[in-house]
Amino acid sequence: MNDPTDSLIPDWLRHPSARKRIAVVHAGPIGLATAMLLARRHDVRLQDARTHWVEQINAGHLPPDEPGLQERLSHHCDGLQATTDLELAVDEADYVFVTTPTRFDKAYGSVDTSALDTMLQEVRLINPGAxxxxxxxxxxxxxxxxxxxxxxxxxxxxxxxxLRPGHVFQDRWHPQRLVIGECSQRAVYLALLLRDCLLRPGVPYVLTHATEAEAVFLFEQKRELLGGTLSQAEVASYANRHGLDLGQILEALAMDVQPELGHVHTPDRMPWAQTVPYRPDHLTPST
Structure with a gap:
């Protein structure tokens, strides 16, 4: 059976030789795992402000300690180059993956996203078309x-x-499914680009709205803590209270509704993730 998204696949995805230029910002565990995955098929520049970190990556020495990483960097990541220069990494990129972390602010009791905000603004100024x-x-x-x-x-x-701490690379390279937080043709392109780089072919993907995608991982954290079971009423109540699409959330979580039990059974769990409130007071509108 043909993939129903075949008609949406652009020419550059139909031909393996059509490599894209991709930038990944911040070489933490998530950024490094993402860059290594994409470098299997595309030309990737990984940017990080830490000079010693960049030098180690370019020398083939990976800071995180997970089994099999060194071999993967040596044999599967020919297209990866690390740099401290943000403009060099981002300027001509077709895609820019921003993995800048957020910080929990104890004074506010919420997440401070100011570093992420700043990086998104800088990237957009350097390459508005990416x-x-x-x-x-x-x-x-x-x-x-x-x-x-x-x-x-x-x-x-x-x-x-x-991505679970200590299993970031394993989870990035072997996901059960991909969740993309936008319902558009370019989101389909992104899903297909990522799927083409995975080690397991045919990984399913789910398109949701942005906020629904963010909410999915609020429940992923709780599901991990509860050992794989979530209250169906709690998920529905949260979605209704915040005006979210419950169907999208359930599909992204691969939940199997069982009304007679009052619970959503989740036999195919995604890895752990953390989501906490944030403070948006540092955001500024465009002029």
């Missing part, structure tokens, strides 16, 4: 709120990153 991908697990509602304040017509596509 497809921006937000891959740093922002808090629920972040992308929508930021888009409303900045007035962007092409906001970042949310790529939720449910």
């Amino acid at each position: 497809t921006l991908v937000l891959a740093s697990n922002p808090p629920v509602g972040y992308n929508q709120y930021r888009t409303r304040l900045t007035g962007e017509t092409s906001p970042p596509i949310v790529l939720p990153t449910p």
Whole structure:
């Protein structure tokens, strides 16, 4: 049977030799795992401000300690180059994956996203034509709120990153499915680009709205803590209270509704992720 998305596949995805130019910002575990994955098929520049970190990556020495990483860097990542120069990494990129982390602010009791905000603004100024991908697990509602304040017509596509500490590379390279936080043709292109780089062919993908994608990982964290079971009423109540699409959330979580039990059974769990509230007071609208 033909893939129903075949008609949406652009020419550059139909031909393996058509490599894209991709930038990944911040060489933390998520950024490095993402860059290594994409470098299997494309030319990737990984940017990080830490000189010693960049030198280690270019020398083939990976800071995170996970089994099999060194071999993967040596044999599967010929297209990866690390740099401290943000403009060099981003300027001619077709896609820019921003993995800048957020910080929990104890004084506010919420997540401070100021570093992420600044990086998104800088990247957009350097390369306004690139497809921006937000891959740093922002808090629920972040992308929508930021888009409303900045007035962007092409906001970042949310790529939720449910990666367990200590298993980041394994989870990035072997996901059960891909969740893309935008319902558009360019989101389909992104899903197909990522799927083409995975080690397992035919991984399914789910398109949701941005806030629904962010909300999925609020429940991923709780599901992990509860051992694979979530209250169906709680998920529905949260979605209704915040005006979210419950169907999209359930599909992204691969939930199997069982009304007679009052629970949503989740036999195919995605890895752990963390989502906490944030404070948006540092965001500034565009002029």
